[in-house]
Amino acid sequence: xxxxxxxxxxxxxxxxxxxxxxxxxxxxxxxxxxxxxxxxxxxxxxxxxxxxxxxxxxxxxxxxxxxxxxxxxxxxxxxxxxxxxxxxxxxxxxxxxxxxxxxxxxxxxxxxxxxxxxxxxxxxxx
Amino acid sequence: xxxxxxxxxxxxxxxxxxxxxxxxxxxxxxxxxxxxxxxxxxxxxxxxxxxxxxxxxxxxxxxxxxxxxxxxxxxxxxxxxxxxxxxxxxxxxxxxxxxxxxxxxxxxxxxxxxxxxxxxxxxxxxxxxxxxxxxxxxxxxxxxxxxxxxxxxxxxxxxxxxxxxxxxxxxxxxxxxxxxxxxxxxxxxxxxxxxxxxxxxxxxxxxxxxxxxxxxxxxxxxxxxxxxxxxxxxxxxxxxxxxxxxxxxxxxxxxxxxxxxxxxxxxxxxxxxxxxxx
Numbered sequence: 001x002x003x004x005x006x007x008x009x010x011x012x013x014x015x016x017x018x019x020x021x022x023x024x025x026x027x028x029x030x031x032x033x034x035x036x037x038x039x040x041x042x043x044x045x046x047x048x049x050x051x052x053x054x055x056x057x058x059x060x061x062x063x064x065x066x067x068x069x070x071x072x073x074x075x076x077x078x079x080x081x082x083x084x085x086x087x088x089x090x091x092x093x094x095x096x097x098x099x100x101x102x103x104x105x106x107x108x109x110x111x112x113x114x115x116x117x118x119x120x121x122x123x124x125x126x
Numbered sequence: 127x128x129x130x131x132x133x134x135x136x137x138x139x140x141x142x143x144x145x146x147x148x149x150x151x152x153x154x155x156x157x158x159x160x161x162x163x164x165x166x167x168x169x170x171x172x173x174x175x176x177x178x179x180x181x182x183x184x185x186x187x188x189x190x191x192x193x194x195x196x197x198x199x200x201x202x203x204x205x206x207x208x209x210x211x212x213x214x215x216x217x218x219x220x221x222x223x224x225x226x227x228x229x230x231x232x233x234x235x236x237x238x239x240x241x242x243x244x245x246x247x248x249x250x251x252x253x254x255x256x257x258x259x260x261x262x263x264x265x266x267x268x269x270x271x272x273x274x275x276x277x278x279x280x281x282x283x284x285x286x287x288x289x290x291x292x293x294x295x296x297x298x299x300x301x302x303x304x305x306x307x308x309x310x311x312x313x314x315x316x317x318x319x320x321x322x323x324x325x326x327x328x329x330x331x332x333x334x335x336x337x338x339x340x341x342x343x344x345x346x347x348x349x350x351x352x353x354x355x356x357x358x359x360x361x362x363x364x365x366x367x368x369x370x371x372x373x374x375x376x377x378x379x380x381x382x383x384x385x386x387x388x389x390x391x392x393x394x395x396x397x398x399x400x401x402x403x404x
Contacts, residue, residue: 013200020186020333027183028362035133035355043130047352052169052226054347061345078351079344082179085358086340088186089333096204107264112204115334118211122218123341 012099016092023088027081034077041074062123090119129352132166137356139165144184144364149371150381154361155181155303156237160391163230163404168353170226170233170404174302175348178336180361181304185333187365189326197326199268202281202319206291206312207331211338213295218339221300222346230399233301237392241385243307247315260284261317270323279320287317299339302348304332 054060058068059079068076093116100108120126139161140154147154155177162173189198221229257267257280266281290312298305306328313324343349398404 010196013196013198016200017189020189024183024186024362028359031355031358034351035359038351038355039130039133042352043128043133045129047127047129047132049166049168049172049350049353052171055350059351060347060349075351078355079349082349082351082354082358083344085179085182085186086337086344089182089337093334096200105265108201108204111208115204115207115211118215119334119338119341121341122215122338124345 012096016095019091019095020088023084023091027084027088030081030084031078032081034074034079034081037072037074038078039074062125086123090116093119133352133356136162136166136353137360140180140357140360141364141367144180144361145368146364146380146384147184147361148188148365148368150384153181153240153304153306154184154364156240156388157391158357158361159233159302160237160395162353162357164391164394164398170229171221171346171348172350172353174221174229175343175350176302176353176357178302178340178343179349179354180358181298181302182333182336182340183358183362184365185304185329185336187362188369189330189333197270197322198330199266199270199319199323199327200330201264201268202266202313202317202323203327203331203334205264205266206288206309207334209288209291210295210298210309210331210335213292213297214299214335214338215342217296217299217301218342219299220296221302222342224300226404227399227402229301230395230404234392234394234396234399236297236301236303236305237388237395240307241388241392243311244381245385247311256280256282258282258284268323270320277320279323280318282318283316287312290316295335295338298332298335299342302339302343304329304336306332 058064059075065076065079065083069080093112097109097112100112117126143154143157158177158180159173162168162176163170261267261281261284269276269278294305294308294312297308309328309331310324313319313327314321
């Protein structure tokens, strides 16, 4: 790695570890906030999870979650926190691609890019 | 029962699951799905969605610690993630078209297998002297820290390990679990990677594998905020407490008790599935 001279796999691993931790903490904070709003509004209602009926559109697409979060909905804020959690390993992958690029390890750039594409396909980003 | 009470009970249950999972090293996901489906009568599709999310949380949380210590092999992880992520979206697609009772039966079988893998299979094998050509080409051979200094290791049978990882990915995407037991078998038994490297790299990979099926789960509406929030926070808290007391606790008896619990839950899931109660 040339930005930080002499940086090797080891340092990359340390940064990755911090990245993962920060992602989890941020996500837990957002989920907790959303959970408190959700409970204060719907806590007294009866749950209905016995039969599967899928979630409403606003809670199952990235665009939908983003839009409804700003309407102040607790459930959307929870989903946003969960998206942040899903994004944590993705951020790690993107960071690895940059690391391998700087190490000029093009075989691993390719391998990591394919893994990233599979996840983006699943999230309907591509 | 109100939503408030359900959330409170789920939170307590999830703390216990995360705590036991991290102390025993068997993972918290394996008890979450029976807890949700058998105890709280939640539809299995919601249960696997909730479990998958908590798997990402614990994997990222634990990997943060392991990666820093230098045990996990990032190259092996990245390469094998090719197999697990393709497997995971395949598994998630299969889950969409599979009846709940069938998922329950497969889940029960995997639970029983997890216990067998953790107790019956012996992992203390001698390391191979020679590396395979493919492992050299992919630069998978590395070293890990021991009290006597860095210890080098070589990797063998890359293709076999890759195939096993694809199966682990399918199981993970189908059932919303980390399938760490299968991942460790692929690395330790097939590729002959040292146990400590296998387990920590497996944990590191679980998050990426789960992220691959999480998008599909989300789009299908399997991930419910009301169920996910107490479970994610509970499992995370349990795992953090577990990692703090790990050094002190006598884990042998606890592992045995937890294994018996998992066997019983596995049989219960199979029974409920066969009799179409799930």
